[in-house]
Amino acid sequence: MDTNNIKWEELSFDYIKTDKRYIARWKDGKWDNGSLVEDNKIAISEASTGLHYGQQCFEGLKAYRTKEDKIQLFRPDRNSSRLNDSCRRVLMPEVPEEMFIDACKQVIKANERFVPPYGTGATLYLRPFVIGVGDNLGVKPAPEFLFIIFCVPVGPYFKGGMAPVNFMLSDYDRAAPAGTGAAKVGGNYAGSMMPHQVAVDRGFADCIYLDPTTHTKIEEVGAANFFGITKDNKFVTPSSASILPSITKYSLLHVAKEYLGMETEERDCLVDNLDEFVEAGACGTAAVITPIGGIEVKGSLHVFHSETEVGPVTKKLYDTLTGIQFGEVEGPEGWIVLVD
Numbered sequence: 077m078d079t080n081n082i083k084w085e086e087l088s089f090d091y092i093k094t095d096k097r098y099i100a101r102w103k104d105g106k107w108d109n110g111s112l113v114e115d116n117k118i119a120i121s122e123a124s125t126g127l128h129y130g131q132q133c134f135e136g137l138k139a140y141r142t143k144e145d146k147i148q149l150f151r152p153d154r155n156s157s158r159l160n161d162s163c164r165r166v167l168m169p170e171v172p173e174e175m176f177i178d179a180c181k182q183v184i185k186a187n188e189r190f191v192p193p194y195g196t197g198a199t200l201y202l203r204p205f206v207i208g209v210g211d212n213l214g215v216k217p218a219p220e221f222l223f224i225i226f227c228v229p230v231g232p233y234f235k236g237g238m239a240p241v242n243f244m245l246s247d248y249d250r251a252a253p254a255g256t257g258a259a260k261v262g263g264n265y266a267g268s269m270m271p272h273q274v275a276v277d278r279g280f281a282d283c284i285y286l287d288p289t290t291h292t293k294i295e296e297v298g299a300a301n302f303f304g305i306t307k308d309n310k311f312v313t314p315s316s317a318s319i320l321p322s323i324t325k326y327s328l329l330h331v332a333k334e335y336l337g338m339e340t341e342e343r344d345c346l347v348d349n350l351d352e353f354v355e356a357g358a359c360g361t362a363a364v365i366t367p368i369g370g371i372e373v374k375g376s377l378h379v380f381h382s383e384t385e386v387g388p389v390t391k392k393l394y395d396t397l398t399g400i401q402f403g404e405v406e407g408p409e410g411w412i413v414l415v416d
């Protein structure tokens with residue numbers, strides 16, 4: 077593929093085969109050294125646990141090109157530790173942090189021509205995953221595992237600039253109270269495709285999942301975490317054992333407190349008390365922040381700041397965090413890892 081013809085700003089979140097991917101195999105109790113390969117297909121046993129029992133997990137993080145033409149990763153240590161949390165939850169071997177970050181760097185360097193230019197808003201998305209493979213029939217951990225990272229250039233989430241979108245509440249649960257909601261395992265996403273489609277068919281961007289025990293508290297906004305800004309300028313985000321701990325969310329909590337001087341709270345966000353928020357948003361690696369225009373509750377749309385305009389605090393949070401990611405704003409110690 078000739079990268080000179082890529083219109084970086086117009087790229088969406090679609091698969092493009094890049095030059096090289098990293099693959100390591102776990103066998104007899106240890107990972108091999110791993111290597112870069114050209115082939116984007118993997119041959120695995122038809123009896124792999126990853127295919128039948130969902131014994132797998134994945135991550136998503138981005139590499140950014142800076143104004144000085146350096147390439148940097150944003151908090152890859154957090155993706156590494158979340159991957160290992162997910163691995164433990166589905167009885168897979170952990171990937172040492174050093175191996176994880178080194179593999180990310182190898183993949184970026186081997187695909188450097190796919191790292192979008194600074195100023196386009198586009199990034200190189202990395203997709204690390206671990207999957208149980210090998211001959212196995214019963215519901216038990218696989219005899220072997222693969223750890224793979226591939227990468228795809230992706231465009232800015234909002235093409236014409238950030239804009240609010242509306243959401244509906246889902247009648248379906250994304251996770252069980254003590255289930256796998258806090259792990260980034262594929263099964264959580266298989267179960268979300270139908271509720272997502274229901275929301276899209278009704279004209280919403282996606283659905284909001286409530287807590288699986290009482291159905292009164294906001295948990296996740298599609299595949300992103302929720303936050304709200306209160307009338308007295310607090311950054312509030314739900315706390316629950318069944319939410320995926322978003323790295324963007326924890327970064328925004330820090331940015332709100334340390335860069336914008338706001339108070340922050342992790343606590344219940346009741347669907348019956350949305351009036352407490354003057355702005356609301358969804359946060360995750362893909363879009364960083366998706367401003368929430370309104371949420372449909374009991375047949376009517378509860379609008380926060382505006383259905384068309386982005387709220388001022390949401391904008392500041394977005395600008396500061398993306399500024400750190402693209403190297404325009406100095407980040408807290410350890411957040412930025414240079415790929416050199």
Ligand SMILES: Cc1ncc(COP(=O)(O)O)c(C=O)c1O
Pocket residue numbers: 136296298299300301320321322323324325359360361362
């Ligand atoms: C279910 C879910 N919630 C939240 C997030 C946001 O997490 P992060 O900010 O680490 O991308 C993601 C994406 O990874 C997700 O899949």
